[in-house]
Amino acid sequence: MKSTFWIRSLPQNPPIHPLANWVVMPLIKDYKGPMGKISAYYSALWPGHRPHGIHQHPEEEMIILLNGELEIISPDHRIRIGPGSCFHHPPGDLHTIESVGNEPASFLIFKWIEELKPKLQKDFTAQFHLFDPIELQAWDSQKPHQQKQIWKNQPLANGGSLTFYRAYHHPYTGFPIHFHDYDVMAILLTGQMDILGFVATAPSIIYYSAGILHGLAPTSPEAINYLEFQFHQPPITR
Numbered sequence: 001m002k003s004t005f006w007i008r009s010l011p012q013n014p015p016i017h018p019l020a021n022w023v024v025m026p027l028i029k030d031y032k033g034p035m036g037k038i039s040a041y042y043s044a045l046w047p048g049h050r051p052h053g054i055h056q057h058p059e060e061e062m063i064i065l066l067n068g069e070l071e072i073i074s075p076d077h078r079i080r081i082g083p084g085s086c087f088h089h090p091p092g093d094l095h096t097i098e099s100v101g102n103e104p105a106s107f108l109i110f111k112w113i114e115e116l117k118p119k120l121q122k123d124f125t126a127q128f129h130l131f132d133p134i135e136l137q138a139w140d141s142q143k144p145h146q147q148k149q150i151w152k153n154q155p156l157a158n159g160g161s162l163t164f165y166r167a168y169h170h171p172y173t174g175f176p177i178h179f180h181d182y183d184v185m186a187i188l189l190t191g192q193m194d195i196l197g198f199v200a201t202a203p204s205i206i207y208y209s210a211g212i213l214h215g216l217a218p219t220s221p222e223a224i225n226y227l228e229f230q231f232h233q234p235p236i237t238r
Helices: none
Strands: 005-009 022-033 036-045 060-067 070-074 077-081 086-089 096-099 105-113 145-155 161-169 175-178 183-190 192-195 198-201 204-208 214-218 224-232
Touching: 005 022, 005 198, 022 204, 036 096, 036 204, 060 070, 198 204
Parallel strands: none
Antiparallel strands: 005 204, 022 036, 036 105, 060 086, 060 105, 070 077, 070 096, 145 161, 161 224, 175 214, 183 204, 183 224, 192 198, 192 214
């Protein structure tokens, strides 16, 4: 599988449609990357509405809430989340969501599926993390680059794992060109930066597959805040 790199800009505010309570904007659709077939969507959901009933699908799914409030609903629980939260659904997980705040909820949906049928793990469970907005701003002003790990080695259906960080850079500070042996999805929340000659302005979603040379060069006086999801491939068995 060849290496992959793409950037997609996100709306600053939820798009308004007079006849729709749910708006979906495809960012990338069925892209064949190292993780399998990848799709990403930006979505806005009006208060009091669900996009669909409780359902399941063969893809793994990440939901990253940008604005508003959601309840994640399954047959046995309801979990309320706010901005900066994310949730990982394993394949076949029964779920839906409902916008429960006073404003539209805007969020990213990131799905992927292997070309071959996923091998489900018996102990596989979805993970949830809720960010406190105050915590998001509690960076040390003396440190130009900071990173906080939220999840480590969350199991994926293909036998790989997911690690999740949030990160911060002072204005005009970055890091040199390098590469990883895992795929990376980054959600740029604030600031602007140059990536491989392309300028990404918040809010944006950025995806690198394993082996892509990349760096980070901030291009504005605003600090950089982003979420980073690392998708590690399963170990090679001989």
